[in-house]
Amino acid sequence: MTELTNLTISEALAKLGKKEISAxxxxxxxxxxxxxxxxLNAFITETPDIALSMAKASDERYAKGTAGALEGIPLGIKDLFCTKGTRTTAASNILNNFVPQYESTVTSKFWKDGALMLGxxxxxxxxxGSANTTSHFGNVLNPWKRNNGDTTDLVPGGSxxxxxxxxxxxxVMGATGTDTGGSIRQPAAFCGISGIKPTYGRCSRWGVVAFASSLDQAGVFARNVEDCATLLQSCAGHDPMDSTSANLPVPDFKAxxxxxxxxxxxxxxKEYRMDGTPEEIIKIWDQGIEWMKDAGAEIVNVSLPHTEYALPTYYIIAPAECSSNLARYDGVRYGLRVEGExxxxxYERTRAAGFGNEVKRRIMIGTYVLSAGYYDAYYVKAQKLRRLIYNDFMNAFEKVDALLTPTAPSAAFxxxxxxxxxxxxxxxDVFTVPCSLAGLPGMSVPAGVDSLGLPLGLQIIGKPWDEVTVFNVSRAIERAANFTAMPATVVSKAA
Amino acid sequence: MAYLIRGETGDWEMVIGLEVHAQITANSKLFSGSATDFGSEANTQVSFVDAAMPGMLPVLNQYCVEQAVRTGLGLNAAVNKYSVFERKNYFYPDLPQGYQISQFLHPIVGKGVVEIDLPDGTTKEIGITRLHMEQDAGKSVHDMHPKKSFVDLNRSGSALMEIVSEPDIRSPEEATAYITKLRMILRYLGTCDGNMDEGSMRCDVNLSMRKPGAPFGTRCEIKNVNSIKAVQMAIDYEAQRQIEVLENGGVIKQETRLWDPAKGETRSMRSKEEAHDYRYFPDPDLLPLTLTDELIARIKATLPELPDEKKHRFMGDYGLSLYDAGVLIAERERADFFESAAKGRDAKLCANWVLNELLGRLNKDGKTLSDSPVSAENLGGLIDRIADNTISGRIAKDVFAEMMDSGTTADSIIDAKGLKQVTDTGAIEAVIDSVMAENPQMVADYRGGKDKLFGFFVGQVMKKSGGKANPAAVNDLLKSKLDG
Structure with missing residues (x-):
């Protein structure tokens, strides 16, 4: 029998539907x-009891013939999504023991469709962060290892x-993620899986702990493009509780x-061919271009002239919003409180003990760029650049349907x-941040491995609200790449 | 006539601008669905949004926006079709988000004007700089425990309008008149209940002193001035303080000062150097607010008649004096009561009854017009009986007192008590005859030239008739009998 954990979501749904397996x-x-x-330290909180009780309910719905679109599919939830009655930490000491009394819109939609929560x-x-090394609950390890005998633990990407x-x-069969500057696409690339950040406004931010509100966007991970489409179908859509959520119909991604x-x-x-980018990254990108040509697409060279300003722009806007969004963690109403004189x-003791160094660094940068006398020089200028970066993309999209780039400048380190x-x-985040600033949909799919056997991803960027094209280009890459490599631990288990 | 303060170095003039925070009358908060009732148990009107729980997002209350537009139109101000909510960042325990959502560079309402009425009967225009919408903070309570402070978030997130005046105010009287008129307009519009003692209208005073004709001096902002009386007292105190500093060769430092109502003084809260850097930036959780011409037109069409229009109409249509019209329009309910009682009747007589009798009595009883036992219709009924000579003005006062006690109509009291005026000359003559017969010496004295005794006879006749005799008839008959 096929290992159940190796099934794709589509395969599992088929078997569940035919009652070959139970939830x-x-x-x-x-x-x-x-x-x-x-x-691997992938979980902060495991919830097997919740998972099994939800599975039982799913089995009952299969028996009654009332199964939902994701009935019985076990998912992992990034601990940034508030889950009613289950601790939600944002991987921070300041929310170490925070248990929300509400459920995020995205997770609510998954549960409504019958999916269940493993933790x-x-x-x-x-x-x-970009390496999952800033969590209060410790580093996450990448299941992949270099194949040259080097036993160094690798990062899974971040956030x-x-x-x-x-x-x-x-x-897990799939997972939620959030992407502010690449936090879905880069980890997907580092771990050899697929991940999509949809258009800003496609998924509700309600109940997602905020980092940078104008950039944060929920999305999904799975082991193939089709499963990502299935998952996104479930969690996307307008939410009146999020004023930045778009009141637009959601296309039938899978169909x-x-x-x-x-x-x-x-x-x-052309600006993505940066000096110092490793040869192997350029090679996989060129490979992707060839696959596109082979599949009947026309390759068009375009220019995104403000690309070099994307990172500095991002590292002004994101910290500015973060410095304000994180002000609510003051030890007064919930979360950590360290008593003081x-x-x-x-305030000082609570926030000193509650936040880690990277968070403190960004709060300080953000506070600085919003301060009187610096606001125009930093924040206002960054907003103007953000518009120019957006315009770059819109100009390019007058000539092309989608963009193909590397996801990250290296494999997992x-x-x-x-x-x-x-x-x-x-x-x-150099390749992922411009897309985030422009609010565009972006996806990473595994395209091959480097000389050390580590996965490399390609990024597909689409027009606003055109996840359909993003999925189709991604699927074409996936088909051509025929990426079958698996982390050593998974291979040995399957054998 | 300019209001000047005489100092040791000559006259000083005050320059005052007011910032009024008015809580918008609405069933729910500016960005959440929580209720906004005053006086509820602590922390019972708090949603996850108001408590700034992680991942919660604001959703703008459309009704509050309409209320702000309505207010802008009522202040003769420009309504901005594009406005932006920004975050004003600072830490305080009763500010759960760590920022207040407010409007900064792009307020919803721009320049307007309010006409104030001064005690000498003149009017003056005070400019409005802007009106913007913002969230209220919660309340910190420091006196419940020796070492702890408590926080009540019921008010957190309630909708406020901050209405900023131009520095056009020149005396405590003008400041008082401005707040009074502003409150009247807000109440007419139904956009703020104006209850200063419940905190739904609060005031900050900006004040500087100058020699008449000189440029503006350095100003101080005085916070926590939360009653009309306090506005007057704070201005008087602060003006004297600034004059003393200036006349002793000192300079006024730009600072924020706090009004202490217990000590009757202002004291320094923070200097300009210590002022918060609020780090305003557009709130990324909210899109810019855009209003359509249709919405503004729809709100404009439903605006009520405003106090000044009403005042001029009362003077023109009813021939009322400026003073009487001013008192009647001070509250919309009072004006409505008057108009409904005056309909088809002698308006001046009605105004007198409302102003002198009804309001006087209600005031004495500690009641307001809304719980008056005498309705406008019943007051009108009483006035009808005066007009048709059924009762005299004097008897009418007794009937009115009875109406206030019982809540019934004038007619039923007149019938039950037999107060109908006697106009039958035969009956009145009989009373006169008996009075003259009882007082022969007085009659003789009168006829001997003591004209002043006429009043004595009138009094005796009225007394004997139980006050019911028609005074005009008594006068005529008495005169002819005594002189005859």
Whole structure:
């Protein structure tokens, strides 16, 4: 019998529908996988009891013939999504014991469709990081290892590192993520799986702990493009509780997923061929271009002239919003409180003990750029650049249907590498940040492995609200790449 | 006539601008569905949004927007079709988000004007700089425990309008008149209940002193001035303080001061250097607010008649004096009561009854017009009986007192008590005859030239008739009998 944890979501739904397997069996198999992979530290909170009781309810609905679109599919939830009655930490000490009394819109939609929750996944603290090394609950390990005998533990990417590691290690069938500057796409690339950040406004932010409101967007991870389409279908849509959520119909992603790119124009932005990008990254990108041509697409060279300003722009806007969004963690109403001599002392002690270094760094940067005398020089200028970056994309989309780029400038690196200089870490997001600033849909799909056997991803960027094209181009890459590599631990288990 | 303060170095003139925070009358808060009832148990009107729980998002209350537009139109102000909510960042325990959602660079309402009425019967225009919408904070309570403070978030997130005046005010009287008129307009519009003692209208005073004709001096902002009396007292105190500093060769430092109503003084809260850097920036959780011409037109069409229009109409249509019209329009309910009682009747007589009798009695009983036992219709009924000579004005006062006690109509009291005026000359003559017979010496004295005794005879006749005799008939008959 096929290992249950190796099934795709589509396969599992088919077997559940035909009653070949039960939701309870499927869930139990994943709970076992979670237990076996605890060393990866992908979960902050495991919820096997909730999962099994939801599985039981799913089995009953299958028996009654009232199964939902995701009935019985076990998912992991990034611990940034508030889950009613289940601790939600944002991987921060300041929310160490916070139990929300409400359920995020995105997770509510999943449960309504019959999916079930295996637990809350680790992440960078408040989603600030690119390696999942800033979590109060410890680093997440990438299930992949270099194939040259080097036993260095590798990062899973960030900030949704728990999500990507859990999906890659077959602990969950799919996972939620959030992407502010690349937090879904880069971890997906590092762990050899698929992940999509839809258009800003496609999924509700209600109940998602905020990092940078104008950039934060929920999305999903799975092991293939089709499963991502299935998951996004469930959680997307207008929410009147989020004023930035778009009141637009959600296309039927799965029905429109043909994988055909015949006659499409695929743009290759020349500014993404940056100095110092590793040869292997350029090679996989060129490979992707060839696949597109082979599949009948036309390749068009385009220019996104303000690309070089994207990272500095992002690292002004995101910290500015973060400095304000995180002001509510003051020890007064919920979360950590460290008593002090007086009010100010209590604030200082609480926030000093509650936040980690990266979060503090961004709060300080954000406070600085919004300060009197600096606001125009930093924040206002960054907003203007953001508009120019958006215009770059819109100009390109007059000529092309989608853009193809690398997802990240390297494969997964070792834990501790890039930690000496925050700027080095920020450079991980160089290919993903422009798309975030423009609010566009972006997806990463695994395209191959590097010389050390580590997965590399390609990024597909689409027009606003055109996730359909993003999925189709991604599917075409996936088909051509025929990516079958798996982390060593998964391979040995399957054997 | 300018209001000047005589100092040791000559006359000083005050320059005052007021910032009024008015809580918008609405069933729910500016960005959440929580109720906004005053006086509820602590922390019972708090949603996850008001408590700034992680992941919660604001959703703008459309009704509050309409109320702000209505207010802008009522202040003769420009309504901005594009406005932006920004975050004003600062830490305080009763500010759950760590920022207040407010409007900064792009307020919903721009320049307007309010006409104030001064005690000497003149009017003056005070400019409105802007009106913007913002969230209220919660309330910190420091006196319940020796070492702890408590926070009540019931008010957190309630909708406020901040209405900023131009520095056009020149005396405490003008300041008082401005607040009174502003409150009247808000109440007419139904956009704020104006109850200063419940905190639904609060005031900050900006004040500087100058020699008449000189440029503006450095101003101080005085916070916590929360009654009309306090506005007057705070201005008087602060003006004297600034004059003393200036006349002793000092300079006024731009600062925020706090009015202490217990000590009757202002004291420094924070200097300009210590002022918060609020780090305003557009709230990324909210889109810019855009209003359509249709919405503004629809609200404009439903505006009530405003106090000044009403005052001029009362003077023109009913021939009332400025003073009487001013008192009647001070409250919309009072004006409505008057108009309904005056309909088809002698308006001046009605105005007198409302102003002198009804309001006087209600005031004495500690009641307001809304719980008056005498309705406008019944007051009108009483006035009808005066007009048709059924009762005299004097008897009418007794009937009115009875109406206030019993809540019944004038007619039923007149019937039950037999108060119908006697106009039958035969009956009156009989009374006169008996009075003259009882007082022969007085009659002789009168006829001997003591004209003043006429009043004595009138009094005796009225007394004997139980007050019911028609005074005009008594006069005529008495005169002819005594002189005859």
């Amino acid at each position: 309870t069996e499927l869930t139990q198999a994943h709970i076992t996988a979670i237990e076996k992979n605890r060393h 809350k996944l680790n992440l960078d603290e408040f989603a600030m 949704s590192g728990g999500s990507s590691a859990a999906v890659a290690a077959r602990m 429109l997923l043909t994988g055909s790119v015949k006659g499409m124009k695929i743009g290759i932005p 007086n009010l100010i002392d209590q 070792g834990i501790g590498e890039n930690e000496d200089d925050p700027i080095k870490m920020y450079l991980n």
